[in-house]
Amino acid sequence: MHQIRFAWAKAEKYVRQADLPLKDRLEKELLVIAQAPFAADELKGRFHGLRSHHSNHQGVAYRIVYAVYSQEETLGVLHIGTRENFYKELARILE
Numbered sequence: 578m579h580q581i582r583f584a585w586a587k588a589e590k591y592v593r594q595a596d597l598p599l600k601d602r603l604e605k606e607l608l609v610i611a612q613a614p615f616a617a618d619e620l621k622g623r624f625h626g627l628r629s630h631h632s633n634h635q636g637v638a639y640r641i642v643y644a645v646y647s648q649e650e651t652l653g654v655l656h657i658g659t660r661e662n663f664y665k666e667l668a669r670i671l672e
Contacts, residue, residue, distance in 0.1 A: 588655060626644065
């Protein structure tokens with residue numbers, strides 16, 4: 578199992594400040610990612626090399642984007658949020 582590391586403080590803050598049911602769901606999804614990091618979709622274009630895990634909670638679509646560092650067996654979580662404007666926000670983070 579890969580170790581999860583938040584590569585961007587805003588992603589960690591998003592989980593920390595979420596209401597309890599959403600926080601529990603996101604933590605479970607992060608464990609799923611840690612156990613099978615290559616199961617998520619690999620992104621293309623300017624986000625090449627990153628992976629996007631999709632999840633739904635109470636009818637809202639969420640995304641978790643991360644990078645896999647195989648040699649260190651870690652995952653760098655870059656961004657977590659709702660699907661709406663997600664990739665625009667990710668582009669701002671990566672600038």
